[in-house]
Amino acid sequence: MNEGWVVVVAVGLATLCCKAAGPVLLGRRALPPRALAVVELVAPVMLASLVVVQAVGGDRELVIDWTRLAGLGAAALALARGASLLPVMVLAAAVAALLRLAF
Amino acid sequence: MSGEATRTPAEGAVESPRLSHGVRAAAPLAVGPLLFGASFGLLAGEAGMSGAAAVVMSATTFAGSAQFAAAGTLEAGGSAVAAIVAASLLNARYVPMSVAVARLFRGSAARRFVEAQLIVDESWAISGRSGRFERPMLIGAGLLLYVCWIAGTAVGLVFGDSLADPDAIGLDAAFPALFLGLLWPYVQTERGRIAAVLGALVTFVLIPVAPPGVPIVAAAFVCLLGLRR
Numbered sequence: 448m449n450e451g452w453v454v455v456v457a458v459g460l461a462t463l464c465c466k467a468a469g470p471v472l473l474g475r476r477a478l479p480p481r482a483l484a485v486v487e488l489v490a491p492v493m494l495a496s497l498v499v500v501q502a503v504g505g506d507r508e509l510v511i512d513w514t515r516l517a518g519l520g521a522a523a524l525a526l527a528r529g530a531s532l533l534p535v536m537v538l539a540a541a542v543a544a545l546l547r548l549a550f
Numbered sequence: 551m552s553g554e555a556t557r558t559p560a561e562g563a564v565e566s567p568r569l570s571h572g573v574r575a576a577a578p579l580a581v582g583p584l585l586f587g588a589s590f591g592l593l594a595g596e597a598g599m600s601g602a603a604a605v606v607m608s609a610t611t612f613a614g615s616a617q618f619a620a621a622g623t624l625e626a627g628g629s630a631v632a633a634i635v636a637a638s639l640l641n642a643r644y645v646p647m648s649v650a651v652a653r654l655f656r657g658s659a660a661r662r663f664v665e666a667q668l669i670v671d672e673s674w675a676i677s678g679r680s681g682r683f684e685r686p687m688l689i690g691a692g693l694l695l696y697v698c699w700i701a702g703t704a705v706g707l708v709f710g711d712s713l714a715d716p717d718a719i720g721l722d723a724a725f726p727a728l729f730l731g732l733l734w735p736y737v738q739t740e741r742g743r744i745a746a747v748l749g750a751l752v753t754f755v756l757i758p759v760a761p762p763g764v765p766i767v768a769a770a771f772v773c774l775l776g777l778r779r
Contacts, residue, residue, distance in 0.1 A: 491749065493650075498730050
């Protein structure tokens with residue numbers, strides 16, 4: 448087995464287990480209110496974290512790509528004005544792509 | 551998005567949305583896994599992975615960032631252990647994320663194990679777009695993204711870099727914008743707002759000092775704020 452396959456199998460097993468952790472170990476078991484209050488915060492916290500990582504995350508460095516940030520800024524403005532998801536995504540992509548073409 | 555437009559109010563009121571709604575909700579996102587999947591296929595080839603290994607990885611790991619980290623580490627001459635550690639750190643975020651949607655899964659443990667593999671950032675996030683997680687959204691979106699991710703990987707292996715560059719069409723801005731949009735309903739309460747700001751701050755501060763993946767996992771501990779009443 449070469450190096451590539453070792454990585455594929457090990458990462459695959461680790462990921463299968465991470466993704467199944469909640470559904471297999473907890474399932475539909477009712478959680479006590481205090482635990483529920485913690486779980487309820489997973490969505491806002493992880494989504495905010497994903498936004499930051501995708502916006503400026505690098506390998507142990509902040510990557511500031513101003514065209515990407517401009518696209519994201521345009522998306523934030525559109526969201527604040529009540530725009531829905533798909534137009535917001537298209538706007539972000541278009542702003543970033545056009546700025547890249549122009550500069 | 552298009553999903554709501556075709557659903558009559560009566561239908562929506564008596565039953566939760568069907569799988570097809572999840573598929574439709576994720577349809578505009580499909581370009582992401584297709585192009586990023588192709589990029590992964592290309593990188594995997596450069597990293598010395600066989601085509602079969604790349605496709606099997608997309609089918610079992612099904613998580614873009616971890617696969618890029620693993621193939622990128624090998625391609626840069628890193629060891630297998632370094633590649634495994636980097637990818638596993640990135641995917642550790644799926645533990646808290648899967649806990650948040652655990653109640654959506656039914657049936658035997660084996661069935662829950664298999665269905666849980668459809669959890670990926672985009673399917674997870676979009677299944678909570680109404681402000682609470684919904685099963686048909688997660689499964690429908692997950693299935694579509696899964697098929698596109700594997701197809702994209704295969705395309706990248708065969709056609710290489712003749713495809714569109716995801717950055718050239720601004721996909722690297724579109725996906726954080728998607729997550730920002732999906733975050734929106736959760737920051738309408740003060741609790742959600744505080745949690746989101748703290749999660750973002752922890753992530754931002756740790757990015758320059760911790761290996762990729764660790765900032766998100768560390769941010770997950772912000773959820774413990776829920777213990778305070």
